[in-house]
Amino acid sequence: MAAFEETLDSGQFILGKQVDEFEKAYAELMGAEEVIGINSGTSALHLCLRACGVFPGDEVITTPFTFMASSWCISYEKAVPVFADIDPFTYNLDPEKVEEAITEKTKAIIVVHLFGQPAPMDDFVELAKKYDLKLIEDCAQSHLATFNGTSTGLIGDCGALSCYPTKNLGGLTEGGLCVSKDKSISDQIRLLRNHAMPDRYTYSDVGYNYRMEGICGALLKVKLKYLTTWTKRRQAIAAKYLAGLNLEGVRVPPALEDAPSVYHQFSVCHPNRDALVAHLNTCGVATGQFYPRPLHLQPVYEGLGYKHGDFPIAERTCEEIINLPIYAELEDEQVDHVIESFNSFKG
C-alpha cells in the first residue's frame, strides 16, 4: 500500500521511478546489465522478434506445446511459424527435431523454457551458430531459472518474461520484461517500447506503446524481494512430489542438475489422464491440463497445412498431461494429501 501511495503521489503513472527501480533490482537479481519493463510478456516477445530483425516471409521455429503467445509474435510480423516436436520428459523443444526443421528461410528459433524447466541451451546455441540464426528465449515461465549457472534470457540473443498474475513473479496488472546480454539489442528494445522516439516527437522506426505502468513496477519491486524464497519453496514441493509419486504408468519430469526447474508448473503424464483427474477431483485436489491443444492444430493456423500426427509427442502430451498444485503457500500436509490421493488411483 505504501508503494502504491508513493506512485500515486508522484504522478508518474507510466514508466517513471518505480519502474526504473524495479528494473534495476530485477537486473541485479538475475545477473543482467539491465532489464526493460514492458506492458506484457506477449509485447516483450514481439519486441524481441523486432530487435532480432525478423521480416515477413522469414521462418521462425518454435514448439507446438506452449501458450499461444510464444507464436503470436511470429504472426504479428507476417513471418511463418514452423513447429518441431518436443522431448517427452522435459516437454521442451527437441534440438534434433529443430535441426531437421531448418531451411534456407529460417531466421530464428524461439525456445520456451516451459513450466520453468530450462531448455538444453548449449544445443540451441550451437545450432544458432552453425546455421547463423537468432535465438530468442521465451522466459515467461522461467523467472530466475538458470542453465549452467546463467539466467535464462541471457544465453540466446534476447529473452522475454511475463509478470501476468499467474506467473512465478505476478503483478496485479499486465506486465513483462525484456532482457539481453547484448547492449545494442537492449537499446533497440528500450527505444521500440516507447514509440521508437529517441527525442521527443522524433520517430526513428515503427514503434509501440509497450510501456510498463508505474503501479505495476511498484508492486513487482515489493514482490521481487520474496521471489528467491518462493522459488525455493516451489522446488521443495517438487522434490516431495518426485520422491512421493509412485503410481504405475506415471511419467515424472527429470531433475536436471545443470538446469534446475523453477517449477512454474509441476507436470506429469499418465495414459489414463481423464480418469485420474476425476479421481483427484473427488479427493479435493484441483489440477490443470496445460495445454489441451497444440499450436499446429489451432484453427488460426489451419492455413499452415499441419495435420494430426505431425508432432506425435506434443499431441500425446496434450492428452496425458496433468499439472499438480504448486505455489509457495502450499503446505507440506497439503502436498502429502496430493501425493496420497495420486498414488491411490486405481485404473
Ligand SMILES: *Cc1c(COP(=O)(O)O)cnc(C)c1O
Ligand atoms: C504467459 C505466457 C506468455 C505471455 O505473457 P503475457 O504476459 O500473458 O502476455 C508467453 N509465453 C508463455 C510461455 C507464457 O506462459
